[in-house]
Amino acid sequence: MTAPQHPWTAHELTVSLAGRLIVSCQAPPGDPMRDTETLVRMARSAELGGGAAIRANAPEVVAAVTAAVDLPVIGLWKDGGTGGDDVYITPTIRHALAVVEAGAAVVAADAGERRRPDATTFPGLARAVHEAGALVMADVGTLAEGVAAAEAGADLVSTTLAGYVPGRPRQDGPDLELVAELAAAVRVPVIAEGRIRTPDEAAAALAHGAHGVVVGTAITAPTALTARFTEGLGAHGGGRGCARR
Numbered sequence: 001m002t003a004p005q006h007p008w009t010a011h012e013l014t015v016s017l018a019g020r021l022i023v024s025c026q027a028p029p030g031d032p033m034r035d036t037e038t039l040v041r042m043a044r045s046a047e048l049g050g051g052a053a054i055r056a057n058a059p060e061v062v063a064a065v066t067a068a069v070d071l072p073v074i075g076l077w078k079d080g081g082t083g084g085d086d087v088y089i090t091p092t093i094r095h096a097l098a099v100v101e102a103g104a105a106v107v108a109a110d111a112g113e114r115r116r117p118d119a120t121t122f123p124g125l126a127r128a129v130h131e132a133g134a135l136v137m138a139d140v141g142t143l144a145e146g147v148a149a150a151e152a153g154a155d156l157v158s159t160t161l162a163g164y165v166p167g168r169p170r171q172d173g174p175d176l177e178l179v180a181e182l183a184a185a186v187r188v189p190v191i192a193e194g195r196i197r198t199p200d201e202a203a204a205a206l207a208h209g210a211h212g213v214v215v216g217t218a219i220t221a222p223t224a225l226t227a228r229f230t231e232g233l234g235a236h237g238g239g240r241g242c243a244r245r
C-alpha cells in the first residue's frame with residue numbers, strides 16, 4: 001500500500017480544522033459539473049476562499065484534487081444504492097483503501113450498520129485505513145452511530161447522514177440538535193455536515209459544539225442552487241403584474 005501524500009496526524013488535522021470550513025466538491029451523477037477538471041477548479045476556488053479542507057468523491061477525483069491543492073483531502077467513494085437501506089459512502093474496505101491510495105489524508109465512510117456489499121464492518125474499515133496511514137471520518141446519522149464510531153477509532157465524527165438514514169427527521173437546515181448531542185457524548189471532534197445553507201448556520205453549528213463544518217451544495221452545486229431560486233419564483237408568483245395564484 002502506497003503511503004498517502006499528506007500523512008496528517010489526528011492532532012494536526014484537529015488543529016487545522018478548528019472553527020474552519022471544509023468544502024465538499026461533489027456533483028451528482030448526470031450533473032454537468034461531474035467532471036474531474038471542473039471539480040478540481042471548485043477545490044482550488046475553495047482553497048482561495050479560505051477553506052481548510054476539501055471533501056471529494058471517487059478515487060480519480062481525490063487524486064486530482066490532492067495534486068491540485070495544498071489542503072488535506074477528505075476522500076470518499078460513493079457506490080451503491082442511496083435509498084437509506086444500503087451503505088453507499090465508502091461501503092467496503094476495498095473502497096476505503098482505493099481512496100487512501102488516491103492520496104486522501106482522511107477517508108470518510110458511513111459508520112452505520114445497514115446493508116453492505118460485503119462483510120466489511122466500520123471498525124474493520126477504520127483499522128484498515130489507519131494501517132494504510134490515513135485518518136477516518138465517520139459519517140453518521142444518529143447519536144448512537146456517532147458514539148459507536150468514536151469507540152471504533154474514528155478520528156472525526158460527522159453528521160453527514162442525519163435525515164438521510166433512519167433515526168432522525170430530515171430538517172430544512174442542519175441538525176444542530178444532533179451536533180450538540182454528539183459534541184457532549186464523544187471525545188473526538190464533531191463535524192457539522194448536511195444542509196448548511198448560510199454562513200450564519202455554519203456559525204450556529206460551531207456554537208452548538210461543532211469543531212468544524214462541511215458545506216457542499218450551498219457552495220459547489222449551481223444546479224441545485226438554481227433550482228432553489230426557480231422553485232422560489234414558482235412558489236411566489238411570476239413576472240411583473242402576473243398574479244399566478
Ligand SMILES: CC(=O)N[C@H](C=O)[C@@H](O)[C@H](O)[C@H](O)COP(=O)(O)O
Nearest residue numbers: 024160164194195196215216217218
Ligand atoms: C447524504 C450524502 O450523501 N451526503 C454527501 C456526502 O458526501 C454529499 O452529497 C453532501 O453534498 C455533503 O454531505 C455536504 O452536504 P450539503 O451538500 O448538504 O452541504
